[in-house]
Amino acid sequence: MNEFDYVAAARQRTGSVVELAQDLVRLPSRGGIDDYQPVLDCVESWLADRALPHRRLFDSDAGLVGLLVEIAGKRPGPWWGLDACLDTAPFGDEEAWSFAPTAGDVVDNWLLGRGAADSKLAASTFCHIAEDLHRHTDRLTGGLSVLLDVDEHTGQFGGARAYLSDTRTQRAAGIMIGYPGFEEIVVGGRGLWRATLTVHAPAGHSGSSKTVTGAISRAARLVGLLDQAQLPGPDSRFPLPAKVSVTAISGGSGFSVVSDRVDLNVDVRLTPAFDEVAAAALVREAVKQVDEEMPGPAPTEVSVVASWPPFQLTPKDEPAAAMLRAADSLGIPLATKTAGPSNIGNLMSAHGVPATAGFGVPYEGLHGTDERARLTELPSVYALYHRTVLDLLQAAPPA
Structure with a gap:
């Protein structure tokens, strides 16, 4: 093919993306309730098996609050970020669920369980994109940080705060947060x-x-x-x-x-x-x-x-502009939205890091009963983030 087919390449990756996401969903990591160590260990093992550079993030009070993957390009330039939380909302009334909250099964192309939508599928996607980039660092200008944080659903945002305060971190010029929802990206919030x-x-x-x-x-x-x-x-x-x-x-x-x-x-x-x-x-x-x-x-x-404070990007501001360019090239109708609730984007914006949020797979039961994420759109989601990151890092698509 004359032009790299991002969606076709993504389809080859989605089996592995789903497999890692299933492993993560099967490890309970409710914010403020469960020990985060098992879910972080799972991701860390996956990263180590692929020799992806990563390190732990700590908070003085909460302890281990996240993992940071850092893919450095061979040419100097700005860094960009992807973020997905690995902790989840509580289960609520487990008797009301029609499947176990930690099922992790795929039924009729839906991934079932707490965190399937928010946001373990996104975390797996971003890990795989980091692996893609790590194979071709000679093509990259700047670098990519993938923040996998916990302590998000408590409202404390310990992982994000640890990332922002870590003096060794390459501060991102912008960050994309992998909350679910396929029809729009969140470019602002109260x-x-x-x-x-x-x-x-x-x-x-x-x-x-x-x-x-x-x-x-x-x-x-x-x-x-x-x-x-x-x-x-x-x-x-x-x-x-x-x-x-x-x-x-x-x-x-x-x-x-x-x-x-x-x-x-x-x-x-x-x-x-x-x-x-x-x-x-x-x-x-x-x-x-x-x-x-x-x-x-x-x-x-x-x-x-x-x-x-509130935050709001325009469609011309990065990284929103790059996501819209990628969506246009892939034929994905994508609107922008300013959200009523706050999110990590507010925290990032307050520290001078422009952020987007909310592009991912369709979902049901978010923070409620029978949470599940639809996998039909996963190749398109993967392709859009992959193409966006390569655009921001001024990299040609893979051969």
């Missing part, structure tokens, strides 16, 4: 500002002849103010509105005691028109109003838990 609010009140007996305003009543007023907050809507800079949600409330006991403390979790989704300063001001103003209307024995405490 940011977040999260805080725990601690509401105080005098303790008392619910049957007392004295009127006692408890912490639950004060907290309810605070929730009402936050629910009624007026936030900026979409504009020409960003297609999604800001959003505030009270996501958890805890406090109180029994029936006869008026609670003296309630804790609220508040999640604010940020946009360019409503940043972390605006979010903090909104919440603190609501807190101030409640403390003035319904005074307590101590001011309501605001403890910020996490914050990162």
